[in-house]
Amino acid sequence: MNRNLFLRSKTKRIKTLAAGAMVAAMMAGFSMTSYADGGLEIHTEYPGVTAKAGDSLTFTIDLDNSGSACDASLSVASMPEGWEGYISGGSSDRITRVHVPNGTDSASATLHLEVPADAADGSYQVVLEAQGDNASYDSLTLYLDVDQLEVSQGDFSSEYPEQEGSAGTSFSFNATLINNSAEEQSYSLAANAPDGWQVAFKPSGESTQVASITLEPAVSQGLTITVTPPNNVSAGDYTIPCSAISAGESLDMELSVTVTESYDLSLSTPDGRLSFDTVAGDESDVTLSVTNNSNVAVENVNLTASAPTGWNVSFDTPTIDVIEAGATVEVAAHVTPSSEALTGDYVVTMTANASEVSDSAEFRVAVETSIVWGFAAVAIIVVLLAAIGYIFRKYGRR
Numbered sequence: 001m002n003r004n005l006f007l008r009s010k011t012k013r014i015k016t017l018a019a020g021a022m023v024a025a026m027m028a029g030f031s032m033t034s035y036a037d038g039g040l041e042i043h044t045e046y047p048g049v050t051a052k053a054g055d056s057l058t059f060t061i062d063l064d065n066s067g068s069a070c071d072a073s074l075s076v077a078s079m080p081e082g083w084e085g086y087i088s089g090g091s092s093d094r095i096t097r098v099h100v101p102n103g104t105d106s107a108s109a110t111l112h113l114e115v116p117a118d119a120a121d122g123s124y125q126v127v128l129e130a131q132g133d134n135a136s137y138d139s140l141t142l143y144l145d146v147d148q149l150e151v152s153q154g155d156f157s158s159e160y161p162e163q164e165g166s167a168g169t170s171f172s173f174n175a176t177l178i179n180n181s182a183e184e185q186s187y188s189l190a191a192n193a194p195d196g197w198q199v200a201f202k203p204s205g206e207s208t209q210v211a212s213i214t215l216e217p218a219v220s221q222g223l224t225i226t227v228t229p230p231n232n233v234s235a236g237d238y239t240i241p242c243s244a245i246s247a248g249e250s251l252d253m254e255l256s257v258t259v260t261e262s263y264d265l266s267l268s269t270p271d272g273r274l275s276f277d278t279v280a281g282d283e284s285d286v287t288l289s290v291t292n293n294s295n296v297a298v299e300n301v302n303l304t305a306s307a308p309t310g311w312n313v314s315f316d317t318p319t320i321d322v323i324e325a326g327a328t329v330e331v332a333a334h335v336t337p338s339s340e341a342l343t344g345d346y347v348v349t350m351t352a353n354a355s356e357v358s359d360s361a362e363f364r365v366a367v368e369t370s371i372v373w374g375f376a377a378v379a380i381i382v383v384l385l386a387a388i389g390y391i392f393r394k395y396g397r398r
Contacts, residue, residue, distance in 0.1 A: 039067050039136030040100060042074075042128060044111075048143040054117040059142065061087070063107045063130055065100040070132040073097050074109060077127040077139065084114040085126065100132065111142075119146050154180045156244045156251035158225070164258040167233045167295045171257050173225040174204070177244050179215035186214040187244040187251070189223075194238060196230040213244075227257060232326050234295050235261045263357035264293035265301070265323075267350060270330065275364040281339030286363070288315075288331045290352045292323040298354045303331060306349040310338030313348065320352075341367045 041064040051057055063072060073096060076085055089095040089109040100107045113126065126142040158175040165171060179185045189211055191199035200209045204222030215221055227240055240255040268274070268289050278284040292298050301320040305313035316332040323329050335348060346367055351360040 039134075040065055040070075040072055040130050040132050040138045042130045042138045042140045044140065044142070047140065048145075050145045050147055051115050052148060053115055053119040053146060055115045057113040057115065057144075059111040059113070061109045061111055061128065061140070063098060063100045063109075065102050065107075065132075065136070067102060067132075067136055068134055069102045070100055070134045070136065071097050072100050072107075072130045072132040072136075074128065074130050076111075077129040079126050080119075080124045082116045082119070083124075083126070085112055087111055087128075098130075100130075113144075115144075115146060121147050154178050154185070154244075154249055154251050156242070156253045158253060158255065161254065162256040162258070164260060166260050166262040167229060167235070168231045168262070169229075169259075171227040171229075171255075173227065173255055175223045175225050175242075175253065176220055177213065177215065177223055177251070178220040179217060181248060182217050183248070184214065184216055185246040185248060186212060187246045188212045190243050190245070191225075191227075192241045192243075193227065194229075194240075196233070197238075197240070198226075198228040199240060199242070200226045200228075202226070225255065227255060229257065229259060232293065232295060233259055234325060235259050259295065261296045262294060263296070263298065263354075265298060265352055265354065265357045265359045266291040266293055267352040267359045267361045274361055275366070276335075277366045277368070278335060278337055280337050280341040280343075280367050280369050283334050283336040286333045286335060288333050288350065288352075288361075289328050290320060290323060290331065291328040292325055294357065295325050297322055297324045298356065301329075301352050301354045303333070304351050304353065305333070305335075306351075307335070308338065308341070308346050308348075310340065311346075311348070312336040313350075335363075335365065337365070337367050341369075343367060343369050 042061065043064070044059050044061055046059075049057065061074070063074075074087055075096065076087070079085055086094050087096075087109050089098060095109060098107050098109055111126075111128065122145075124144045124146060126144065128140045128142070130138050155178040156175065158173045161173065163171045163173070177187060189201045193199050201211070202209055202224045203213065204224055213221060213223075225242065229238070236259060238257045238259065240257065242253045242255060244251045268291070270287055270289050276284060276286055288303070290301060290303075299322045301323060303315045303318050303320070307313050313336075314334045316334075320329050320331070333350060337346070344367060346365045348363045348365050349360055350363065351358060
């Protein structure tokens with residue numbers, strides 16, 4: 001009996017201790033749960049954005065705490081391969097922990113992201129984690145859509161923006177204007193060309209020149225841009241900035257024109273007359289105008305002449321060393337008809353010749369015989385008439 005009573009008493013004490021331990025454990029568990037109740041919340045105002053490859057992005061990260069104030073570690077848990085990013089706060093360049101007060105006050109930090117320049121178009125995710133020292137935890141997923149064209153950003157471009165040709169050529173560029181926004185846009189078209197150049201915008205397939213064009217949302221329009229340089233434009237490379245500007249955006253494009261060397265030489269006189277009068281055997285002076293209509297300088301311009309037999313033609317400057325593009329040089333030509341030339345019209349051809357280009361002009365020359373010979377002829381006729389009269393008088397009586 002005594003042994004049984006002892007055993008029952010011992011068992012009762014063990015059960016009592018076990019019950020006490022269980023209650024203590026439950027109390028301890030209740031205490032830990034209430035300490036972490038609520039915990040951290042990490043969030044940002046815009047967790048989903050669209051970006052372009054090569055963009056630098058920043059996100060303001062806010063942390064709220066409905067539990068006890070704590071110091072929380074803040075880190076980037078995952079990021080696409082090749083992307084770079086870090087977290088900063090206040091004046092600190094980089095941080096790893098942030099103090100989060102309780103109640104309505106929030107803590108904030110800034111996430112900096114670098115999208116790789118070679119990032120392919122697609123959807124990407126970046127995950128942030130916040131871990132409090134009171135066992136509270138939360139995470140935030142950012143969603144990034146990489147697209148070469150940002151939403152609402154249009155495009156103004158040409159498939160072949162570089163062309164080459166000689167001066168006087170009209171260059172025609174095929175361009176495309178895209179309204180990538182969700183609203184209708186009216187674009188003003190303009191070009192900043194060098195002085196003397198002309199630029200015209202025409203819708204593809206149309207002949208009407210326009211200064212503006214209206215596009216519906218998500219619509220593209222083909223344009224023909226005609227660029228015409230001056231005839232005497234110098235050889236070289238030229239850039240023509242073009243723009244399409246609406247109330248919501250400004251789109252820019254550059255066209256490039258390479259003007260090659262072209263040669264054109266003109267031989268004439270200052271007043272344009274290609275005729276003059278002269279006397280047989282006498283020298284007459286003619287002023288020649290040699291104009292370089294090329295877009296480059298012309299060197300070693302030789303002057304020559306083709307005249308009737310016995311005539312002499314010479315030049316003050318038989319060789320012009322250089323004539324700059326657009327310049328005119330005057331040279332005196334000395335023309336002496338043959339002393340035996342009869343009265344009448346003759347042709348003298350003068351030529352200006354360089355290695356790249358030449359030009360000729362035909363001059364009509366009206367030649368008169370010398371008045372001395374006229375008097376001599378009259379005197380001879382008078383003498384002949386007197387001689388004939390004398391003969392008739394002397395021998396006519398027989």
